[in-house]
Amino acid sequence: MPQTPPPPSHWLDHPRNVQLLWRGFLVVLALTVAAELAVQLNPHFGIEGIFAFHAWFGFAACAAMIVFAKGLAMLLKRADTYYDGRRDD
Numbered sequence: 001m002p003q004t005p006p007p008p009s010h011w012l013d014h015p016r017n018v019q020l021l022w023r024g025f026l027v028v029l030a031l032t033v034a035a036e037l038a039v040q041l042n043p044h045f046g047i048e049g050i051f052a053f054h055a056w057f058g059f060a061a062c063a064a065m066i067v068f069a070k071g072l073a074m075l076l077k078r079a080d081t082y083y084d085g086r087r088d089d
Contacts, residue, residue, distance in 0.1 A: 029055070 043049040
């Protein structure tokens with residue numbers, strides 16, 4: 001019986017590449033927040049004048065979307081066997 005070749009490895013399967021991506025994302029985030037020092041802000045509301053407000057607001061909005069999606073998934077999910085053995089003839 002011939003042996004089947006192993007499936008090709010994806011570049012994201014290697015922990016070193018994932019670690020490099022995380023570090024790269026953190027560097028970009030830090031540079032983006034630091035760039036706020038060089039930009040003249042014109043806040044419409046007082047809270048917008050806080051340093052790195054937009055970064056924190058974006059993080060909070062993303063976290064809120066994740067929590068909402070998890071709650072919605074608990075409400076809408078079905079059992080793994082939902083369609084097994086059921087026929088609507």
